[in-house]
Amino acid sequence: MTLVVTVLDTTGIQPYIFGSNRLRENVGASYLVSQVTDEWVKEVLKDLRDDKNKNWKIQIPAHPEDKPYIEEDITLNAELVYAGGGNTVLLFQTIDYAKEFTRKLSRKILEKAPGINLVAAHKEFEWNGKSTPLYEVIQEVMKNEVDRAKQQRVPSAPLLGLGVTADCRSSRLVAVGISNEEQYKMPSEHQAYPISREIGAKLVAVNAANKQLKHFIFDSKKPHKKDDYKIPLDVDDMGRSEGESSYIAIVHADGNNMGKRFQDVGKDKSNRDYIIEVRKLSNSIQEAGKNALKKVYETVVKSLDSGSLTEKINLKDNTLPFRPIVYGGDDVTFVCDGRLGLELAAIYLQEFEDQSVSYGGKLTACAGVCIVKSHYPFARAYELSEDLCKSAKKYVKTKNKDESAIDWHLAASGLIGSVNDIREREYQGAEGKLYMRPVLLAQDDEWRTWQGLKKVIQELNNNERWKDKRNKVIALREILRKGSRATKEYRSSGEAGEMAK
Structure with missing residues (x-):
């Protein structure tokens, strides 16, 4: 029996989501990307049934083992294998059905999400017999066909305008409207600015994105009502303190060895067993x-309710100092008040470890936290958070452990160069490195852990010799650059000074 496997992916997603400095636009962009490889796939499959004929049959399973199966029912034209991790895999009875579906989906993206680039690859294979197993076919298509299509894709060169035109403030493309038009539902206090079709689509998607997040993040069984706390759409609403420098944290977390899990789950299994298991794995992740x-x-809300956060964070109209942008799997990005970034990242990693999945054992992940001034270019800050996450993953590999880890950087000014460039330039002393990053999340005998770091911070904040003595801490930082001997002398003189008092 010959079937067609279709793999969908997107390219250029990071600049599409994080290319703007306006949080509202980032939120709308992320929502559109999630729709492209999930909900819109299902919608187009249903539309094909309506457009083609009443006999067009599809299978969009609500549960991993839902029937009918495409290999058992020759009247079933298409079956959704799974949608997750940024990829979508489908099975079709013929190549014509697969191409018709791709054309419909591409048109929908062009109309409703301009700027998103879809990559699609099709491959015929024999379901029965001694032919290549489905999981190997899918891996081959992803590795060869999809990756080749991404590399060979000709970058678009949009026409930037003829005659007298206005530029979009965010994308620098030709403006086709103004942000305060009714369909964009911008707050009246926001200053209007010219926008392109791409930015307009992102703004239209914002309300749907917020509804989706509210449905997910608020638990109706808890004592909080859905309108107790508002979800921020502007970084200035995240709790900045008046009269002080305002920082935000961009946290990017990514699961460890997820690709290997999806590869291994199909080994030594029949094609149908593989489909069922990969659906279970995708859903559980x-x-x-x-x-x-x-x-x-829930941790943020609990701290706000208890008042422990409100002493430091100035809530604006009861707006949360925390906002997820990308979520729904192991790849997560959220933004929050800069003072919360590290702690919230550690909480996320710990809770992610505590979850169970259908295959592959213990879950672990790494996170990168970039803390910058609130109006620093968002794309650059996100790029650094990705680099920090990769740095944490690299460190975990050197330890030969399946552990979670976290790396971070606080930028009081601009960011020039990669993570390694910045650290070689700013954190090298006479005898080596002046930073203890990344750190493992694990609470074991390893000294370089998140808990170990917290103890050091608590000592500096609570010990009488260091408490409320910022100048002394800053002086210690400069002494550390001179080496261990200078550090010992400084500590000795400091202790002698305290005794003299």
Whole structure:
């Protein structure tokens, strides 16, 4: 029996989501990307049934083992294998059905989400017999066909305008409207600015994105009502303190060895068993990421209710100092008040570890936290958070452990160069490195852990010799650059000074 496997992916997503400095636009962009490889796929499959004929049959399973199966029912034209991790895999009875579906989906993206680039690859294979197993076919298509299509794709060169035109403030493309038009539902206090079709689509998607997040993040069984706390759409609403420098934290977390899990889950299994198992794995990973992020939200709300956060954070109209941008799996990005970034990242990693999935054992992840001034270019800050996450993953590999880890950087000014460039330039002393990053999340005998770091911070904040003596801490930082001998002398003189008092 010959079937067609279709793999969908997107390219250029990071600049599409994080290319703007306006949080509202980032939120709308992320929502559109999630729709492209999930909900819109299902919608187009249903539309094909209506457009083609009443005999067009599809299978969009609500549960991993739902029937009918495409290999058993020759009247079933298409079956959704799974949608998750940024990829979508489908099975079709013929190549014509697969291409018709791709054309419809591409048109929908062009109309409703301009700027998103879809990559699609099709491959015929024999379901029965001694032919290549389905999981190997899918891996081959992803590795060869999809990756080749991404590399060979000709970058678009949009026409930037003829005659007298206005530029979009965010994308620098030709403006086709103004942000305060009714369909964009911008708050009246926001200053209007010219926008392109791409930015307009992102703004239109914002309300749907917020509804989706509210449905996910608020638990109706808890004592909080859905309108107790508002979800921020502007970084200035995240709790900045008046008269002080305002910082935000961009946290990017990514699961460890997820690609290998999806590869291994299909080994030594029949094609149908593989489909069932990969659906279970995809669903359980999405649930794990959501549960971990929900715990972060609950921690923030609990701290706000108790008043422990409101002493430092100035809530504006009861708006949360925390906002997920990308979520729904192991790849998560959220933004929050800069003072909360590290702690919330650690909470997310711990909760993610505590989740269980259908295959592959213990979950672990790494996170990168970039703390910058609130109006620093968002794309650059996100790029650094990704680099920091990769740095944490690299460190975990050197330890030969399956552990979670966290890396971070606080930028009081601009960011020039990679993470390694910045650290070689700013954190090298006479005898080596002046930073203890990344750190493992694990609470074991390893000294370089998140808990170990917290103890050091608590000592500096609470010990009488260091408490409220910022100048002394800053002086210690400069002494450390001179080496261990200078540091010992400084500590000795400091202790002698305290005794003299």
